[in-house]
Amino acid sequence: MNSSPFIVKDSNKxxxxxxxxxxxxxxxxxxxNNQITVDTHESHSTNKQAQQQSIFAGFDLQLAxxxxxxxxxxxxxxxxxxxxxxxDQYSVIHEKSIEHTMDEICSYLPKEAASICTWLVNTxxxxxxxxxxxxxxxxxxxxxxxxxxxxxxxxxxxxTATFTGPYYNRPEVAAFNAIDPWQWIKNLINKFGNGHLxxxxxxxxxxxxxxxxxxxxxxxxxxxDTAKHIYPGAENDPNFPDIDWNCNGIMGSNALDKxxxxxxxxxxxxxxxxxxxxxxxxxxxxxxxxxxxxDINSTTYVGMMATLENELDWPERSSYTGWNTNSSAGPxxxxxxxxxERNRCNHRDYQNAGVxxxxxxxxxxxxxxxxSRHQQTDNPVLLFLELIGNDVCSGHHDxxxxxxxxxxxxxxxxxxxxxxxxxxxxSHVVFVGLADGRVLxxxxxxxxxxxxxxxxxxxxxxxxxxxxxxxxxxxxNETIRDATSARAAELSAMYNVIISNYTFTHFxxxxxxxxxxxxxxxxxxxxxQTWQLIEPVDGxxxxxxxxxxxxxxxxxxxMTDHPDWLGQVNPYNQLIQSQFGDQNGYxx
Numbered sequence: 001m002n003s004s005p006f007i008v009k010d011s012n013k014x015x016x017x018x019x020x021x022x023x024x025x026x027x028x029x030x031x032x033n034n035q036i037t038v039d040t041h042e043s044h045s046t047n048k049q050a051q052q053q054s055i056f057a058g059f060d061l062q063l064a065x066x067x068x069x070x071x072x073x074x075x076x077x078x079x080x081x082x083x084x085x086x087x088d089q090y091s092v093i094h095e096k097s098i099e100h101t102m103d104e105i106c107s108y109l110p111k112e113a114a115s116i117c118t119w120l121v122n123t124x125x126x127x128x129x130x131x132x133x134x135x136x137x138x139x140x141x142x143x144x145x146x147x148x149x150x151x152x153x154x155x156x157x158x159x160t161a162t163f164t165g166p167y168y169n170r171p172e173v174a175a176f177n178a179i180d181p182w183q184w185i186k187n188l189i190n191k192f193g194n195g196h197l198x199x200x201x202x203x204x205x206x207x208x209x210x211x212x213x214x215x216x217x218x219x220x221x222x223x224x225d226t227a228k229h230i231y232p233g234a235e236n237d238p239n240f241p242d243i244d245w246n247c248n249g250i251m252g253s254n255a256l257d258k259x260x261x262x263x264x265x266x267x268x269x270x271x272x273x274x275x276x277x278x279x280x281x282x283x284x285x286x287x288x289x290x291x292x293x294x295d296i297n298s299t300t301y302v303g304m305m306a307t308l309e310n311e312l313d314w315p316e317r318s319s320y321t322g323w324n325t326n327s328s329a330g331p332x333x334x335x336x337x338x339x340x341e342r343n344r345c346n347h348r349d350y351q352n353a354g355v356x357x358x359x360x361x362x363x364x365x366x367x368x369x370x371x372s373r374h375q376q377t378d379n380p381v382l383l384f385l386e387l388i389g390n391d392v393c394s395g396h397h398d399x400x401x402x403x404x405x406x407x408x409x410x411x412x413x414x415x416x417x418x419x420x421x422x423x424x425x426x427s428h429v430v431f432v433g434l435a436d437g438r439v440l441x442x443x444x445x446x447x448x449x450x451x452x453x454x455x456x457x458x459x460x461x462x463x464x465x466x467x468x469x470x471x472x473x474x475x476x477n478e479t480i481r482d483a484t485s486a487r488a489a490e491l492s493a494m495y496n497v498i499i500s501n502y503t504f505t506h507f508x509x510x511x512x513x514x515x516x517x518x519x520x521x522x523x524x525x526x527x528x529q530t531w532q533l534i535e536p537v538d539g540x541x542x543x544x545x546x547x548x549x550x551x552x553x554x555x556x557x558x559m560t561d562h563p564d565w566l567g568q569v570n571p572y573n574q575l576i577q578s579q580f581g582d583q584n585g586y587x588x
Contacts, residue, residue, distance in 0.1 A: 069467070070395065070465045070466045070467045071150075071465060071466040072148065072149050072150035072153045072464060072465055072466075073142075073146075073147055073148040073149045073150070073153065073465060074465050074466065074467060075465075075467060076147045076148075077142060077147050077148035077149070077153060077465055078461070078462070078465055078467055079147075080138075080141075080142035080145070080147040080148065081138050081139060081142045081147075081148065081154075081155050081461070082155075082291065082451060084128065084132075084138035084141055084142060085138040085139075085155065085451060085452065086105070086291065086293050086296070086451070087101050087102055087105065087128075087138070088132070088137065088138050089293030089294075089452060090104075090105065090293045090296055093293055093294055098128065098129050098132045099125070099129055102121045102125055102128070103121065105117070105296065106118050106121060107298075108296065108297065108298050108300060108301050109301050109304065110301060110302075110304050110305045112305060113301070113304060113305070124145070127145055128141060128145075131144045131145060135162045135163050136162060137156065137159065137162065138155070139154045139155055139156055139159070139161070140161055140162045140163040141163075143161070143163045143167070144163040145170075146167050146168050146169070146170050147170070149167055150464065151164070151165070152464060153461065153464035153465055154461065155451070155453050155457060155458070155461045156453055156457060157457055157460060157461070158457070195370060196214060196353060196355055196367060196370040197214055197370055198210065198213060198214045198215045198218075198219075199213040199214065199215075200213065200215065200225075201222075201225065202225045202226060203222075203224075203225055203226055203227055203228040204228055205222065205228045205229075205230075205231045205372070206219070206231070206370075206372035207219060207220065207221070207222035207225075207231040207232060207247075207372070208221070208222055208225065209221065209222055209225050211306070211587065212306050212309035212310050213309050213310075216586065216587070217310055217314075217315055217316045218310075218315045218321075218351070218352045218353075219232070219321075219350060219351040219352065219372070220232030220233070220247060220347075220348030220349055220350055220351075220586075221247065221348060221586060221587065222247065223244050223247035223584070224244075229245070230243065230244070230245055230246075230247065231246070231247060231372070232246060232247045232248070232272070232348040232349045232350070233246055233272045233349040233373070233378050233379050233381075234246045234247075234374075234377070234378060235374075235377035235378060236259070236261045236262070236265070236266075238259040238261070238262050241253045241259035241260065241261065241262075244584075245261070246261075246348075246349070246379075247347075247348050247584075248265070248344075248345055248346070248347040248348055248349070248583055249347055249348075249580050249581075249582070249583025249584040250264055250265060250344075250345065250347075250576060250580055250583065260579070260580075263572075264344075264345065264570075264572040264575065264576055265343075265345035265570075265572075268343050268345050268567070268568075268570045268572070269343065269567035269568060270343060270345040270346055270349070270379045270567075271339060271343070271346060271349070271379055271380055271381060271382055271566075271567055272346070272349035272350065272351070272373070272378075272379055272380070272381040272382070273320060273321060273334075273335050273336040273339055273346075273349065273350045273351070273381065273382055273383075274321075274350070274351045274352075274353065274371055274373075274381050274382070274383040274384070275318070275320035275321055275351075275352050275353065275354060275383070275384040275385075275386060276353045276354070276363060276367065276368050276371060276383065276384070276385050276386075276415070277353070277354045277355075277358060277363070277384070277385060277386035277387050277388075277432075278354055278355065278356070278357065278358040278359075278386070278387050278388065278389070278390050279313065279354060279355070279356040279357065279358070279541060280354070280386065280388045280389070280435075280541055280542060281318060281319075281320060281352065281354035281384070281386045282311070282313035282314075282315050282318060282352055282354025282355065282356065283313055283314040283315060283317055283318035283319070283322075283354075283541075283542075283544075283547055284312055284313050284314075284356055284535070284538070284541050285312065285313075285314055285329075285535055285537075285541065285543065285544070286312055286535070286537040286538060287307070287537075288450045288536045288537050290304075290537075291450045291451050291537055292450045292451075293452075311356055312356070313354065313356065314329075314544075315352035315354065317329065317332045317544060317547065318334060318352060318354070318547055319333075319334055319335065319542075319547040319548075319550040319551045319554070320334055320335050320336065320350075320352065320384050320386075320551075321334055321335075321336050321350040321351065321352040322334035322336065322337060322547070322551075323336060323337065323350065323586055324586070325337075327544070329544045330543075330544035330545050330548065331544070331545070331548045332544075332547075332548065333547075333548045333551040333552065334350075334551050335382065335384070335551060335554065335555060336349075336350040337551075338551065338555050338566075339382065339566065339567070342566060342567055342568070342569050342570065343567055343568075343569070343570040343573070344570060344572075344573045344576040344577065344583065345570060345576070347583045348583075348586065349379065351371055351372065353367060353368065353370045353371050354386075355367050357390055358387065358390060359387065359390045359391045359403060359411075360387055360391055360403060360407070360408050360411035360412055360415075360491075361403070361407070361411050363385075363387065363411065363415050364410075364411040364412070364414035364415045364418075365411075365414075368415045368418055368419065369418065371383075371422070373422050373423055373424060374424075375421070375422055375423060375424050375425075375506065376424070377424075378424050379424065380423070380424045380425065380426040380427040380428075381423060381424070381427045381428075382427070382428050382430070382565060382566075383419065383423065383427060383428070383429050383430070383507070384429075384430045384432055384554075385412075385415065385429060385430070385431050385432065386431075386432035386514075387432075387434065388432065388433075388434050388435040388514050389434060389435055389437055389470060389473075389488070389540075391403035391408060391434065391488075391491055392434065392437075392470075392472060392484050392487045392488045392491070393437075393469060393470035393471070393472060393473065393484075394470070394471065395462070395463075395465075395466040395467050395468045395469070395471055396466065396471060397463070397466065397471055399472065399480070399483055399484070399487070402472075402484075402487050403491060405490050405491060405493075405494055408491045408494050409494045409497065409498065412431075412494065412495070412498060413498065413502065416429070416498070416502070416504060417504075419504070419506075419507065420504040420505055420506050420507070423506045423507055424506065425505075425506050426506075426507075427506055427507040428507055428508055428509075428510070428562070428565045429507050429508070429509045429510075430509075430510050430511075430512060430554075430558070431495040431498075431499075431509065431510070431511040431512070432512055432513075432514055432554075433488075433491075433492030433495065433511065433512065433513045433514045434488035434489070434491055434492045434514060435488065435514045435516055436485045436488065436489070436514075436516070436517070437470060437472075437473035437481075437484065437485065437488070437540075438473060438481045438482070438484075438485050439516065439520070439530060439534075440470075440473050440474060440534065440539060440540060441459075441473065441474065441475065441476070441481060442530075443529075443530040443531045443534065444531055444534060444539050445459070445476070447531055449536070449537075449539065450536055450537060455539050456476065458539065459474040459475070459476075459539070460476070462474070463475065469538065469540050470484070470540065472484030473485075474539065474540070492511075492513070492514075495511040496511050499511060510558075510561060510562060512554060512557055515550055515553040515554060515557075516533075516542065516546070516550075518553045519533065519546060519549035519550055519552075519553055520533060522549060522553075523545070523549065532545065533545055533546040533549075534546070
């Protein structure tokens, strides 16, 4: 798409769209030998057919028809509406044609994503241009292209529809003969599987030299990926003091030929930090600038691939395993950093086994097996089991898909029995209860989402497509919200039932409520507002500030109830820092 950009002089959206449409007609006239109107199927597609055939051979284009699942167009409708809404807004803000806008946004993406963006523009761009000229708004464009199939499923449901039908069954797009631009996504899916383990792990110890793909963003960086017995939290061998067995940066011998590791850490009560749970524990966050048209420029998507490789999670900044304090997203604190402050021997001994969408059944039936600990040799751990919502949340429009108390208890016991088979003696397990998600609707419903609609409109749109992360809480019906919170409270209560009725050999247990009410009260006392603690894009997860505050509440509770769990302050901390500096940091 190489047409010159058309500069619109009028900032009024209606006039801007009319001006852009005039430009499209002029482009059509130039491309089609003085025809007055654009026939994009004849001109634009014909010009690009050879290019498409040479680039996309053998590609199963059903993938490009959008995400499967949901209803009334589901993910295809959501993706079409959100993307074209961004295109529409960007074109008006920058006074550029729809055609030029699509090309420009694609150029801002990293090459892996840009190839898909280019394919989408080449495949659907003509229809998009034509439909925008006819219907003006992204909602109507996506309905007219039959990506959305129910008239009432609209993002901006307060605007009268200009497309009223008819709808049609989208035809399959013919396969081309070239490179599959989606292959990198397929490869990621194949590599990840369901193991939630590092992709690059040469020695099989479940630790990696890479940061993403469940590498050291998620668990301490391996310091030797060719030796299976060298990893964070491992047993030290004093006979070989020049080897950093546990990757904490402490190695060598002192003037008395004593191993520094034994002298400084041998009796210090070193302990690892592990969290097993869901996307909240992994700190799920979609950068809001990705979906804010006014913020889109050549730097907006820098680092996008690393973010996707980490599953849109930021475990290095989470409440439990955060370690990257050099973040522009906000302050970082974590249980791991608090334990490290007490004992520098704990350096790099963290693991985050949070998985997006995980329920108690997912954890019990596989996710929990991704943690790494040798029961007889490794240091004990402080492990958090946090599942704050998925057991009561889904996109289904009923309450029947919630986990029952019986199922929740059985799943949790299965997880605990597994932990008792792998955790070293002297470990501790902290249960974090489910959230009271009514706070989401109460604090966000009438505020504006980065995409430009209100959260009420976004929630309604996702509910209509049955794609909501939590129909029960992201719902205008107070009775449904109350019922969802009631079940969440019932499930949380099962933790204390388990603590009262069961004991385990290798760890003891403690339950704490999910501390959002406590951090919210603290935040409001400081002059903040509740909505400022919630992720702006998904309108569901605790954001960076909330993660920071959650750490403080949980730590203070542990210091009050179980100070012995946290170990004594290591008297050699200052010597460790003077002798070993940053202990090789986290990335070297």
